[in-house]
Amino acid sequence: MGARLKLIDVCQSFWQAVRQLSGDDGYERYLAHHAAAHPDTSPLSRSAWFAHRQQQKWSGVNRCC
Amino acid sequence: MKTNPTNILLWLIVSLLGASAVGGIALHRGESINALWFITAALCIYAISYRFYAAWIAATVLSIDPSRATPAERLSNGRDYVPTHRWIVFGHHFAAIAGPGPLVGPTLAAQFGYLPGTLWILFGAVLGGCVQDMTTLFFSTRRNGKSLGQMARDELGAIGGSAALIATFLIMTILIAVLGLVVVNAMKNSPWATSTVAATIPIAMLVGLYMYKLRPGRVLEGSALGVVLLLMAVAGGGWLDGQAGLRVWFDHPGLSLAFAVIVYGFAAAILPVWLLLAPRDYLSTFVKLGTVVLLALAIVWLRPDIKMPALTQFVDGSGPIFGGKLFPFVFITIACGAISGFHALIASGTTPKLLSNERDIRMIGYGGMLMESLVAMMAMIAATVLDPGVYFAINSPAGVVGKTATEAVATISAWGFPVTVEQMSMLAQQMGEATLFARTGGAPSLAVGMASIFGSTFGQGMLAMWYHFAIMFEAIFILTTLDAGTRVGRFMLQDMLGNLWPAMGRTSWYPSVLLSSGLVVAAWGYFLYIGVIDPNGGVNILWPLFGISNQILAAIALCVATGILVKSGKLKYAWITVLPLIWLVIITSTASWQKLASSDPRIGFIAAANSLSDKLAAGALPPDKAAVAPQLIFNQQLDAVLVLFFVVLLWLIVGDMLRVCARHLRGKPVPPLAETAYHPSELEQAWVRD
Numbered sequence: 048m049g050a051r052l053k054l055i056d057v058c059q060s061f062w063q064a065v066r067q068l069s070g071d072d073g074y075e076r077y078l079a080h081h082a083a084a085h086p087d088t089s090p091l092s093r094s095a096w097f098a099h100r101q102q103q104k105w106s107g108v109n110r111c112c
Numbered sequence: 113m114k115t116n117p118t119n120i121l122l123w124l125i126v127s128l129l130g131a132s133a134v135g136g137i138a139l140h141r142g143e144s145i146n147a148l149w150f151i152t153a154a155l156c157i158y159a160i161s162y163r164f165y166a167a168w169i170a171a172t173v174l175s176i177d178p179s180r181a182t183p184a185e186r187l188s189n190g191r192d193y194v195p196t197h198r199w200i201v202f203g204h205h206f207a208a209i210a211g212p213g214p215l216v217g218p219t220l221a222a223q224f225g226y227l228p229g230t231l232w233i234l235f236g237a238v239l240g241g242c243v244q245d246m247t248t249l250f251f252s253t254r255r256n257g258k259s260l261g262q263m264a265r266d267e268l269g270a271i272g273g274s275a276a277l278i279a280t281f282l283i284m285t286i287l288i289a290v291l292g293l294v295v296v297n298a299m300k301n302s303p304w305a306t307s308t309v310a311a312t313i314p315i316a317m318l319v320g321l322y323m324y325k326l327r328p329g330r331v332l333e334g335s336a337l338g339v340v341l342l343l344m345a346v347a348g349g350g351w352l353d354g355q356a357g358l359r360v361w362f363d364h365p366g367l368s369l370a371f372a373v374i375v376y377g378f379a380a381a382i383l384p385v386w387l388l389l390a391p392r393d394y395l396s397t398f399v400k401l402g403t404v405v406l407l408a409l410a411i412v413w414l415r416p417d418i419k420m421p422a423l424t425q426f427v428d429g430s431g432p433i434f435g436g437k438l439f440p441f442v443f444i445t446i447a448c449g450a451i452s453g454f455h456a457l458i459a460s461g462t463t464p465k466l467l468s469n470e471r472d473i474r475m476i477g478y479g480g481m482l483m484e485s486l487v488a489m490m491a492m493i494a495a496t497v498l499d500p501g502v503y504f505a506i507n508s509p510a511g512v513v514g515k516t517a518t519e520a521v522a523t524i525s526a527w528g529f530p531v532t533v534e535q536m537s538m539l540a541q542q543m544g545e546a547t548l549f550a551r552t553g554g555a556p557s558l559a560v561g562m563a564s565i566f567g568s569t570f571g572q573g574m575l576a577m578w579y580h581f582a583i584m585f586e587a588i589f590i591l592t593t594l595d596a597g598t599r600v601g602r603f604m605l606q607d608m609l610g611n612l613w614p615a616m617g618r619t620s621w622y623p624s625v626l627l628s629s630g631l632v633v634a635a636w637g638y639f640l641y642i643g644v645i646d647p648n649g650g651v652n653i654l655w656p657l658f659g660i661s662n663q664i665l666a667a668i669a670l671c672v673a674t675g676i677l678v679k680s681g682k683l684k685y686a687w688i689t690v691l692p693l694i695w696l697v698i699i700t701s702t703a704s705w706q707k708l709a710s711s712d713p714r715i716g717f718i719a720a721a722n723s724l725s726d727k728l729a730a731g732a733l734p735p736d737k738a739a740v741a742p743q744l745i746f747n748q749q750l751d752a753v754l755v756l757f758f759v760v761l762l763w764l765i766v767g768d769m770l771r772v773c774a775r776h777l778r779g780k781p782v783p784p785l786a787e788t789a790y791h792p793s794e795l796e797q798a799w800v801r802d
Contacts, residue, residue: 065332068200068204069394080190081190084188094324100191100329107461107603109458111209111448111455111457112211
């Protein structure tokens with residue numbers, strides 16, 4: 048039983064890493080940050096956040112040869 | 113540091129293993145050598161340099177301070193400054209630095225034999241490239257993530273800052289042109305490759321719509337959908353190739369494809385990023401990581417033999433793929449994978465704003481570059497497992513070996529690399545292509561190498577599929593670099609033009625977007641066009657230009673790092689950046705000098721221009737060559753000016769750095785260190801780690 052639980056744990060943390068690496072959980076992390084830093088304002092919607100994020104990401108050098 | 117006996121024994125074994133692997137590679141002469149030796153040598157050298165050299169640099173030279181708050185912690189805003197787990201930062205950093213460069217360079221440099229490129233990839237990385245990336249990352253982190261250009265301006269002066277900016281713009285232009293040329297050479301007269309690469313555009317847009325409209329921000333879902341569609345596009349291309357009515361639509365010569373790439377580049381630069389650029393980047397990142405891992409596993413599983421000799425006769429400068437002697441041109445040809453100045457732009461800017469602790473700098477800066485070096489090593493293996501005759505037949509331009517298959521085969525066999533017409537047409541047939549001759553640029557020979565490695569590991573039946581998968585794989589992230597580079601070039605141009613006419617500086621003002629994008633595309637489009645019409649294969653001209661500009665950017669980064677080290681009172685440690693800097697100055701200056709002054713028209717730009725105009729005046733050129741000769745002559749002269757400009761830029765910034773260092777050492781005023789003040793870190797993980 049213990050070994051099985053451990054396997055599930057490993058899978059879960061792997062999945063978390065994949066989500067974080069790809070930016071899949073970006074909106075959740077944004078909401079968490081927003082709730083902590085600016086609790087008095089309402090956060091961006093999911094699509095507005097994504098649009099803003101893309102625009103910002105591709106405004107500088109971030110791909111190389 | 114633990115110094116117990118087991119530890120010492122372990123590192124002793126790693127050192128011995130590494131030394132014997134390197135010795136084996138270097139001294140081996142004979143039939144063939146196993147690729148596993150290359151991987152062993154690489155892994156041992158990486159491990160030793162990471163464990164000892166990088167750790168020493170981190171602790172003693174840079175005095176990395178884990179108790180110090182990073183910009184990500186102090187300025188955390190949930191957008192660009194975000195404290196992030198080190199493995200995640202490593203992933204982002206590696207995805208950003210490793211593009212098609214480390215795949216193309218080693219493939220081209222294999223014309224000298226496997227040895228020179230391999231040694232340069234190993235030692236260039238651990239002593240040069242990794243140090244550059246790590247120090248730049250560290251200094252930028254201590255300066256709130258400032259860019260290389262800003263650091264050069266703050267720490268050295270206005271000359272350094274402008275030099276970095278101009279070098280970046282020019283290297284981008286040349287880089288995009290040469291990468292465009294690689295894709296064009298892979299697609300020309302190949303309906304399968306062309307249709308597959310073309311299909312990546314609507315696929316990326318579909319994924320973009322999915323992530324933006326249908327399921328906003330669901331990156332993994334969208335990417336999974338895209339990867340499945342990409343694999344279907346590879347298979348679909350094979351089907352299309354068999355349909356006589358359809359295949360003519362995708363069967364084009366190089367020039368038409370070059371114009372298609374230029375039009376595509378312009379469209380990609382003005383379309384919103386979410387529609388094409390961003391989704392393409394997600395796809396290319398996933399495909400890239402997957403393929404690199406697969407290739408590593410296949411090499412370890414298959415343990416292929418290297419068939420290329422250690423050294424070929426082309427070390428004398430007569431190489432068919434690019435002209436020029438072993439020294440300095442192997443060091444110019446392999447930039448990415450050994451030392452790449454472009455990385456300094458990533459290591460200053462995006463990555464430092466994500467670090468949660470300074471301690472991660474060794475792993476991300478030094479370790480990230482080690483990974484790229486390993487990718488370059490695998491590209492070297494994939495190129496050298498081919499029969500040398502096949503390798504040269506694929507990569508030699510028609511202007512060097514002859515236009516027909518019979519001529520090319522005769523020339524290459526006469527060099528001592530036997531190859532037959534039957535062998536080449538058999539190979540082309542297996543790969544699902546009409547011909548593989550004169551596909552200069554590295555992508556097709558790498559694809560053949562990868563296809564044969566994958567084919568031997570996973571079954572021979574799918575060779576054509578693997579070949580076109582590899583072509584798609586390279587094309588997709590070459591096009592990402594092309595899109596992203598054009599966009600960055602546009603921003604830089606808008607910034608510069610904004611100084612003259614403020615409205616142009618507004619990055620979202622449409623007339624300014626159209627004009628600046630058009631100018632950037634015209635700049636690289638020009639070099640791409642010339643590269644395609646050049647019968648000697650534009651790679652011979654463009655790749656060395658790219659290498660020189662990339663190494664000069666690296667020299668600028670090392671100048672900035674040296675200047676900061678000296679100003680911080682660390683003169684006695686400054687050799688860690690000074691040694692690679694001296695080497696870069698020597699190789700880039702020598703290469704530039706030869707590119708200017710060599711009397712061999714395959715090396716010297718001026719000699720080439722003169723020889724061509726003499727032939728033109730004497731009427732010795734066939735009509736098709738005479739028609740393009742004036743353009744080629746002008747281009748050679750332009751390239752000469754460009755190289756001269758690069759080397760002047762290099763010496764200006766080296767001089768500026770020396771001036772600042774000398775003034776500092778004599779106690780005269782210099783621009784002060786721009787390092788931010790110390791703030792203790794409050795992130796819990798800073799204390800609980802290790």
